[in-house]
Each structure stands twice: as structure tokens, then as C-alpha cells.
Amino acid sequence: MLTFETIRKIFEEERSNKGLSSLPDDFFSEAKEYLEKKMKLVRSETEKWEVDSVRIRLRTIFEKRERKIMEAALNYVHSGHEIGNMIPEERKFFDDVVERIRNFQKERLKRFEDDGEGKTLVSILGDVEKFVGMNMKNYGPFKKGDITTLPEANANLLIEKGLAEKMNVNE
Structure with missing residues (x-):
């Protein structure tokens, strides 16, 4: 079960680490469920602030991870080194980006x-x-x-x- 403290911890890890922090495979669905539950329970400004804070932190986590995965895909194409801690959805994204980079390289080579x-x-x-x-x-x-x-x-x-x-x- 995801908590505000868990999200805060993951947020700090993503901001401070170059690599991806470890997440449960169902993190995206857990985050959505957590946010939906919190939004239903909002009764005060403090609770609204917590929901907004969670939403901002989750968006930042997602964006930082996307950026890290994009950079890792480019690095992988050039060096063969992979990063760890990708959850299944991210792995698919990584594989798709790697394939697109390789296709771009092939097309560029054909032109020259x-x-x-x-x-x-x-x-x-x-x-x-x-x-x-x-x-x-x-x-x-x-x-x-x-x-x-x-x-x-x-x-x-x-x-x-x-x-x-x-x-x-x-x-």
C-alpha cells in the first residue's frame, strides 16, 4: 500500500540519484489508486494541500524517470550498458526508444x-x-x-x- 511518506521518499531518491530508484512493478496503478482515494477524502485545506503535493511529486517522479530512461536508451545504443530498476511499463518504453534510435541511425546512414x-x-x-x-x-x-x-x-x-x-x- 502506497503512502504519502513512501511517495516523498521515492521523490527524494529520484531527485538525488542518477539512476532509477527501485519501485514496485504496480507503482503506476498504486499511485493512481492512492491519489483517487485521497481526492475523495479531501475535507480541509490541509488535505487538499496533501493531494496537490502528492500530484506534483508524482508528476516529478514520472518526468525524472522518463528523462533518465531516454538518456539510458541513448547510452545503451552507443555502449551496450543498461540501467536497472525499470518497471514493466518503463522497460517497454526503453525498448521502444532504443528501437527508434537504431532506426534513426540506419536511415541516417542510408542517406550518407x-x-x-x-x-x-x-x-x-x-x-x-x-x-x-x-x-x-x-x-x-x-x-x-x-x-x-x-x-x-x-x-x-x-x-x-x-x-x-x-x-x-x-x-
């Missing part, structure tokens, strides 16, 4: 490809230092999760070493 001939689109599976390719051009460095186009020979070399995986542009 010469004509695609002799190039291979790859997803980087592990950190790759800067290297000189078969055509004597510099490539990298790449981080896990990066998506890039490389000349076919260079891409195949990274794929053989287990550092990249070939992607289809239509994925």
Missing part, C-alpha cells in the same frame, strides 16, 4: 552511403580501436552497439573476428 556498392552495413559487437583498412583509410574507433557502413573487405574482417555482425538495411 555513396551508392551502397561494395559497402556492408554492420553492427559493432565489441569495442574496436581505430584501424587502417584494406584501402589504407582510417576507420573507427567504434563502440559496442554502433552501426556503420564499411567497405566489404573490412566489414568481413570484423565479422570473422566476432567484432561485428552484418545487418540488412531493411531490418
